[in-house]
Amino acid sequence: MRSPSSIAVLVASLAHAQAQYLVNELSFGFGTRISPEGQQSVPNFSLQGRPNVPELLSNKIILTPPAPGNQRGAVWADKSLPHQNWIADVDFRANGPERGGGNLNIWLVRDGAHNVGSGSIYTVGKFEGLALVIDQSGGSGGMIRGFLNDGTTDFQKHHNPDNLAFGHCQFSYRNLGRPSQIKMRHSESKFVVEVDSHLCFESDKIRLPSGYNFGITAASAENPDSFEVFKLVVLNDDNNHGSTSSYHQTNHGQNQDQNQNQNQNQNQGQNQGHENNNNQQAGQQQKPPHQGKLTFGRSGMVVDDPFDTVIPDQQAEKITSSKAQFEDLHNRLQSVNHHLSSIFRAVSQVNSIGEQRHEEVSTMLGELKGLITTKVDHRCDALESKLANLEKEMRSLRNELAAKLRDSENSIKYHVSDHHETLKDTVQKHAAPGHTRLILVIVGGQLLLAAGYVYYKRRKSSPKKYL
Template sequence: MRLPSSFAALVVGLAQAQAQYLVNELSFGYGSRISPEGTQSIPNFSLQGRPNLPELLSNKVILTPVAPGNQRGAVWADRPLQHQSWIADVEFRANGPERAGGNFNIWLVRDGAHAIGSSSIYTAGRFEGLALVVDQYSGSGGMMRGFLNDGTIDFKSHHNVDSLSFGHCRFAYRNLGRPTQIKLRHNEHKFSVEVAGRPCFESDKIRLPSGYNFGISAASADNPDSFEVFKLVVLTENTHENYGSHHDAAAAAPPAGGDANNNKQQRMTFGRGGQAVVEDPYDNVIPDQDADQITSSKAQFADLHTRLQNINHHLSNIFRVYSQGLGTGEQRHEEVSIMLGELKGMLSRLDKLDALEHRLGDIEREMRSMRSELSGRLRDSENAIKYHVSDKHETLADHVKTHTKQGHTKLILVVLCGNALLVGAYMFYKRKRASPKKYL
């Protein structure tokens, strides 16, 4: 019996759905509550923020509040992702007044809590991994862009961060009144991003190695948007690498510099066109074999030939790294030499301090001698003035006494004589006036 096409599609969808397994340690928001009742933390996640930590509610995390502006918030998974095929489902919501601003970032970065923290794509420094940014880039009203970095680019000091994106799509996300879903898919064939159930962008050139941490951050502007996260759910098809609740963080996270088998971790590098690929530092590694499996001289020769080629490749890599190290060392030596030359020039200026110190000592001695000399001269001048003033005062006093001994009698006689003359003159005037006049 032939099944309808819709029923067959449903069966295929159910089969695919059953093939996905939830990674509890990298997920939150899939249950009735984000955090256990009575606690203010998300299990297996850490909150970061500046100047305040994000507000944690029962069903969402408010990364940036409506007010005040210039806030930053982030939530980071404590354990790294140890799968190559995975799906990440994020639901967020952005609310704010007209002409408000901010950005929402989804990270998959090595040691993201320390390398990124609560930074955005514009304030992050050197990081290794993937970043998806949602903002109103170039007045678009809503856009998602993807960025990749292998740890060599400092985004914070880059002159044009927007030019580093490898994919983008437009969509409205502000003031919708409902959460917006962003879904990331990664496997050995391609990497893709979906927004609200519609494809955004994809690439078959991107391979992200395991060992990276999921994180979500948001930053608001002076006129802020409020960004809220409802869930981050990570699904995988491989149950062998699934985290169990009984495993601790040490068992889940690989040792520094290697994985559980003491192999070097893979690093992400960029290929042509800015597309990311995976580079294994120990490529062409031949697995060990038992000697009993080599039963013929031809197989022995082939094994020896292959291993010699492998050794040759490794030696070539060693010499290549060594030559690069020499070039870097010479460049740094040149920089250090330039810095030492500048430092010597500055130290030569310090030699002038000795001459300046001697000159200041001479000036101090001259000032002291001048002070003592000036004090002596002022003292002599004061004594001379006192002597002359006292001598002149005594001479003037004696002179006044000498001239004023008989001065009063003469003054009285002069006054009396003057008065008598005035009286006589007045009497003569009256007599002349009263005498009869003679007329001719």
């Protein structure tokens, strides 16, 4: 039987938590596994990526890998949110080099898988809804900013999308070594964004209609940041829409009983120890296998690890009867058996995942080898063909040049020889008469001079007659 103080604490915790219900079809990461064992998909969610689809592990989704850079990844809910009052809880982690870059975007938009895809706030066009961006805007150490769009503003073509933010706060999110939590609360009175249980910003002028889809996208730069998402949990205060489950499956009562057992006497400790064991066995029968218990504290909704539900240690002198000793030994052996089964399942799962990854890598290497071989052979054949065509063209060009040179040489010889023959005939024809005439002119001239001289002498020597 619980004491009045423990009952008051339990009632106060339930009143503080209010009536919140988990929306299963819009949530992942609230159980021990994100995807069912043996499957590489998230139930009710779709994965997108460019150039590669995000890597899905048992407890997280790696949207952008540590290498190489310039990667994009996204996870989108297949169903829309039918509620007006809701709480969205996202756990993520960002790791990268000292000057790494990238951004994480949390969306609640209409038809986000088609209108947004794997884009970010800087590459998306027109969208209708809310976007929460985590990046190093303006060279800061980290910042969270909120954006709204009614479908009329094209963010990709806008000259400065950073000026469109309606709220922001500083948040150093890189290389923390732990997941960071972002919680969004939407009600009829206001919209609130909290970071690691601290208020980031809020507004009483935002009303988001129902029918939008939740999604998370990430983009890495040339020096990449690796963005990992551990959970997206959506809560509402109405269990009449969709598949919901109450988050009030807490273990506050068991914790109170355990604390009370430590303060009571030996007989009461034994009785309540038996009651706790019975409650644990009943809880294991009611809940499905591999499911933790949902709790809601300062850090939001979490899932208890099955390895944390161990039987508390007890002092040997408290076990006085053989029945109590047998029950304690039975419970501890059963707990060890459960832990060994969980370990064997984990090892088997790791082995199967390793074999699957090995097969995928071998297949990818074979395809890559075949692709490289095919491309190399094709390129070599094309190169040989081009070289053969070039050699043929060079030979043809050489033959054409030789023929042209021969024709030109023959033509020049023909024209020169013909011209020489014509010139010879012309010279022979006009040269002979010219010499004879010259000789005759010279001889005739000499004769005339001689005749004149003789006539002059005779006239000079003849007697003069005077009248």
